[in-house]
Amino acid sequence: MLRKIIKIDEERCNGCGLCAQACHEGAIGMVDGKAKLLREDYCDGLGDCLPACPTNAISFEEREAAAYDEEAVLKAKREKAASPALPCGCPGTQSRRIRRASCEHKAPLEDSGYAPGELGQWPVQIKLVPVRAPYFDGADLLIAADCTAYAYGDFHRRFIRNRITLIGCPKLDAGDYAEKLTQILRENDIRSVTIVRMEVPCCGGLEQAAKRAMQASGKFIPWQVLTVCTDGTLKA
Numbered sequence: 001m002l003r004k005i006i007k008i009d010e011e012r013c014n015g016c017g018l019c020a021q022a023c024h025e026g027a028i029g030m031v032d033g034k035a036k037l038l039r040e041d042y043c044d045g046l047g048d049c050l051p052a053c054p055t056n057a058i059s060f061e062e063r064e065a066a067a068y069d070e071e072a073v074l075k076a077k078r079e080k081a082a083s084p085a086l087p088c089g090c091p092g093t094q095s096r097r098i099r100r101a102s103c104e105h106k107a108p109l110e111d112s113g114y115a116p117g118e119l120g121q122w123p124v125q126i127k128l129v130p131v132r133a134p135y136f137d138g139a140d141l142l143i144a145a146d147c148t149a150y151a152y153g154d155f156h157r158r159f160i161r162n163r164i165t166l167i168g169c170p171k172l173d174a175g176d177y178a179e180k181l182t183q184i185l186r187e188n189d190i191r192s193v194t195i196v197r198m199e200v201p202c203c204g205g206l207e208q209a210a211k212r213a214m215q216a217s218g219k220f221i222p223w224q225v226l227t228v229c230t231d232g233t234l235k236a
Helices: 018-022 070-082 155-160 178-187 201-217
Strands: 002-008 028-031 034-037 058-064 139-145 164-168 190-198 223-228
Touching (some): 018 028, 139 178, 139 201, 178 190, 178 201, 201 223
Parallel strands (some): 139 164, 139 190
Antiparallel strands (some): 002 058, 028 034
């Protein structure tokens, strides 16, 4: 439908995040250090974010956009309220892609023994990652038990490379991952799912949650399960 909606000038945006805080509907998020309109259907077009922007990077435009979905906004608010809040609004929870060149060690690789990581986004914890983020669209998804990265020495190159990574531990984290994973699979264009777990029984909870999420999503998504043994080998 044709309606009034916000427009964000990325060149002017300084990444302060004030607009995201001012958006009561949760339509705006921080991606790669810049403000982004993540959900058109969450934007009510009233512009609470405009006065919060110190660089005048936000304006109105009239264009074809999804209708404002108040019911979806209220549901998202209830889900957020039910989640435990982190102290101080930790900036480490802000969704962003990782530009590898800015993170690499500066010493020559042959001298330092350093191997650059393959992680392509942040955050990675299932409980912290947003349901909707640009890096999910067209992604090959890795759902991994957090111990696997320590047990399997070549984890970054073998599993993380070219995938979006989600990690968790069903034994230590409260609650069930299935509902959050279902939302991620349902609301994004996920191409494939790879589940990597340890051979220990408690990791079965992560595998089962991922399988239930794939079934509940209503989509056919290619998937596989790989098991890492405690000696660091892959189970045949």
